[in-house]
Amino acid sequence: MSTTLRLVGRIVEEATPESFIFVTSKEEHPPKFEYVAVKSRERVSGRLEEVYVLAQVVGVVSRSSAFTSRLDLETLERVYSAGIDDSNILCMARTLGFLANEDGRKAVLMPRRALFPGNPVYLAPDELVREFFSYSPDEGLHIGSLVSRPSIPVYLSLNGFRRHVAVIAQTGAGKSYTVGVMLEELLRLGGTAIVIDPHADYVFLSRTRDMRRHEFSDRILIFRNPNSTGRYSPEQLDNVHELVFKFSELDGDEVAEIAGIPEGWANVRSAIREAVKALREEKKAGYTVRDLLEKLERMSRTLDERKKREAASRAYAHLRGLAKFTVFGDRTTPVKDEILRPGHVSILDLSGLNDASQDYIVSRVLEEVFALRSTGQFPSPVFVVIEEAHRFVPSKAAKRKTMSAQIINTIAAEGRKFGVFLILVTQRPSKIDADTLSQCNSQIILRITNPLDQRAVAESSERLGEELMKDLPGLNVGEAIIVGELTRIPVIVKVRERVTREGGADIDLVEELRKTREELGLATPRAPPPPSGSFSEV
Numbered sequence: 001m002s003t004t005l006r007l008v009g010r011i012v013e014e015a016t017p018e019s020f021i022f023v024t025s026k027e028e029h030p031p032k033f034e035y036v037a038v039k040s041r042e043r044v045s046g047r048l049e050e051v052y053v054l055a056q057v058v059g060v061v062s063r064s065s066a067f068t069s070r071l072d073l074e075t076l077e078r079v080y081s082a083g084i085d086d087s088n089i090l091c092m093a094r095t096l097g098f099l100a101n102e103d104g105r106k107a108v109l110m111p112r113r114a115l116f117p118g119n120p121v122y123l124a125p126d127e128l129v130r131e132f133f134s135y136s137p138d139e140g141l142h143i144g145s146l147v148s149r150p151s152i153p154v155y156l157s158l159n160g161f162r163r164h165v166a167v168i169a170q171t172g173a174g175k176s177y178t179v180g181v182m183l184e185e186l187l188r189l190g191g192t193a194i195v196i197d198p199h200a201d202y203v204f205l206s207r208t209r210d211m212r213r214h215e216f217s218d219r220i221l222i223f224r225n226p227n228s229t230g231r232y233s234p235e236q237l238d239n240v241h242e243l244v245f246k247f248s249e250l251d252g253d254e255v256a257e258i259a260g261i262p263e264g265w266a267n268v269r270s271a272i273r274e275a276v277k278a279l280r281e282e283k284k285a286g287y288t289v290r291d292l293l294e295k296l297e298r299m300s301r302t303l304d305e306r307k308k309r310e311a312a313s314r315a316y317a318h319l320r321g322l323a324k325f326t327v328f329g330d331r332t333t334p335v336k337d338e339i340l341r342p343g344h345v346s347i348l349d350l351s352g353l354n355d356a357s358q359d360y361i362v363s364r365v366l367e368e369v370f371a372l373r374s375t376g377q378f379p380s381p382v383f384v385v386i387e388e389a390h391r392f393v394p395s396k397a398a399k400r401k402t403m404s405a406q407i408i409n410t411i412a413a414e415g416r417k418f419g420v421f422l423i424l425v426t427q428r429p430s431k432i433d434a435d436t437l438s439q440c441n442s443q444i445i446l447r448i449t450n451p452l453d454q455r456a457v458a459e460s461s462e463r464l465g466e467e468l469m470k471d472l473p474g475l476n477v478g479e480a481i482i483v484g485e486l487t488r489i490p491v492i493v494k495v496r497e498r499v500t501r502e503g504g505a506d507i508d509l510v511e512e513l514r515k516t517r518e519e520l521g522l523a524t525p526r527a528p529p530p531p532s533g534s535f536s537e538v
């Protein structure tokens with residue numbers, strides 16, 4: 001390292017290979033999250049070598065023996081007037097590892113040998129820090145920059161996606177925005193992705209923030225149907241395809257689920273199953289919702305048993321609403337070659353559909369994606385983004401079964417063997433199945449303040465230590481803690497700006513109300529008079 005190192009402190013008291021304390025300068029101490037470096041001797045490829053161990057400041061404490069809590073205020077004032085100042089600043093640092101070459105690849109190894117009290121602590125030079133977070137352009141996804149050093153870019157390891165990823169944060173913290181950045185990078189690298197998008201958050205991915213097309217626009221496909229109710233008009237979108245599913249492919253119980261018929265209504269469900277069975281025998285080429293309604297109506301008049309007639313009649317009444325569900329028609333949008341295309345990102349806009357229909361669609365599409373990959377019929381690995389993942393794989397405590405949970409769990413367990421990788425996005429980690437979440441070996445965690453959700457995140461990730469947990473509520477919008485295989489070491493990043501336009505950005509209330517005031521001819525609000533007086537010390 002040819003850079004001159006800046007000394008910022010010296011190790012004091014007890015030090016372990018994992019952590020140490022150093023006394024630093026009062027005037028210019030490294031702040032929390034800053035990176036520092038200490039020299040050590042470590043074994044690399046069998047030889048002892050001098051290395052720089054990177055560490056991060058995880059706590060800053062100032063303390064004094066003169067200004068003690070045992071003194072009363074008058075005495076403290078006298079100590080102060082006497083000009084006594086014996087305070088010093090201690091920083092707690094956690095070691096992150098040192099860089100070594102292993103089999104020709106850059107790797108981060110954890111220190112094993114002692115760090116010694118009295119040894120110097122340096123501000124980690126940019127070149128050293130940069131190396132920890134960089135990957136070659138075809139290996140890395142540019143996600144943002146270090147919160148503590150905005151000039152240093154942070155890349156995610158493409159190979160880190162092999163063990164599934166969870167993106168977790170409370171609402172409004174920047175999950176969709178972050179996933180948007182990841183999709184931009186996957187497009188650049190030629191990745192194939194399917195996005196389950198219940199709120200039409202990604203439909204503008206093919207446009208820049210000012211609605212122009214960009215170099216990847218042609219590789220973004222939007223699948224929607226007239227039921228979709230995203231906050232856009234279809235003319236604003238590019239590459240729109242129809243998303244439909246053949247109604248006659250649904251079995252009786254699936255029809256009942258979509259119509260919201262509870263499992264306990266055994267007779268009504270049985271009437272639907274019977275009607276479906278009869279139609280399948282009668283109409284080999286398939287049938288429509290209308291055919292099913294007609295069948296139930298006839299059953300309600302002609303069946304021998306009164307109980308069965310009543311059940312058919314109730315089924316008819318409940319299924320009538322399905323006629324409005326344009327997503328169920330007489331053909332199914334093929335996954336192979338239409339939804340799934342190498343190097344393309346396909347957005348499935350499920351807005352406007354009820355939970356059960358969304359659940360059915362997710363199960364259908366993912367089963368096919370998994371089958372195509374596990375039988376070698378689709379050439380590229382597939383990234384599957386599932387927004388609102390807690391709705392599709394709910395926690396066991398929710399006592400709610402979904403149709404898609406099984407295939408999502410199969411992908412979580414076996415997807416990596418076949419090149420199907422999950423990116424689960426949720427704002428309620430305590431509401432998602434804990435087993436599914438813990439299959440995600442990497443986590444991108446943005447601000448979370450709810451203690452239940454914090455605990456669920458801590459339980460699902462061994463890598464999120466106590467220290468990082470404490471930082472979760474203090475993150476700003478767009479700041480994320482990344483742990484797991486996506487980065488060589490845990491890192492706190494400011495997610496970079498998106499090139500593409502967001503679908504579900506927060507409404508600018510100030511601007512919206514200004515427009516309303518203008519339309520109604522209301523007066524512009526005036527600032528209150530300034531307070532008379534200012535603060536002064538007494």
Ligand SMILES: Nc1ncnc2c1ncn2[C@@H]1O[C@H](COP(=O)(O)OP(=O)(O)OP(=O)(O)O)[C@@H](O)[C@H]1O
Pocket residue numbers: 169170171172173174175176177178427477478479494495496497502504505506
């Ligand atoms: N890295 C960032 N840089 C700039 N703005 C950001 C960033 N991340 C998020 N935002 C802004 O914060 C707002 C909320 O972001 P986003 O919609 O991604 O949150 P979310 O966690 O997905 O919320 P929800 O759960 O409601 O979908 C948006 O207006 C977005 O523009």
